[in-house]
Amino acid sequence: MPRNFAVLIEQGEDNSYIATVPALKSCYTQADTIPEVLEKIREVIELCIEAGFPIDEKFVEVRQIEVAV
Numbered sequence: 001m002p003r004n005f006a007v008l009i010e011q012g013e014d015n016s017y018i019a020t021v022p023a024l025k026s027c028y029t030q031a032d033t034i035p036e037v038l039e040k041i042r043e044v045i046e047l048c049i050e051a052g053f054p055i056d057e058k059f060v061e062v063r064q065i066e067v068a069v
Contacts, residue, residue: 005021005023005024005045006021006022006023006059006061006062007019007020007021007038007041008020008021008022008062009034009037009038012030016030016031016032017030017031017032017033017034017036017037018030018037019031019037019038019040019041021041021044021045021048022056022059022062023055023056023057023059024045024048024049024053024055024056025053025054025056026048026053027041027044027045027048027053028041028044029041029043029044
């Protein structure tokens with residue numbers, strides 16, 4: 001059964017991309033491009049689920065908020 005997971009993507013200090021999955025603790029990967037990091041995080045999600053990592057059902061969503069500074 002297909003399932004959707006939110007993936008956070010940040011840019012590291014070395015300009016690589018780091019993807020994490022809030023619903024799966026310790027589920028993360030790194031790559032040089034966004035398409036590559038998305039491909040790798042899909043594989044990591046599958047491995048985490050197969051390994052029996054608990055899925056945190058409490059995660060709701062990520063939003064961007066504009067703040068005047």
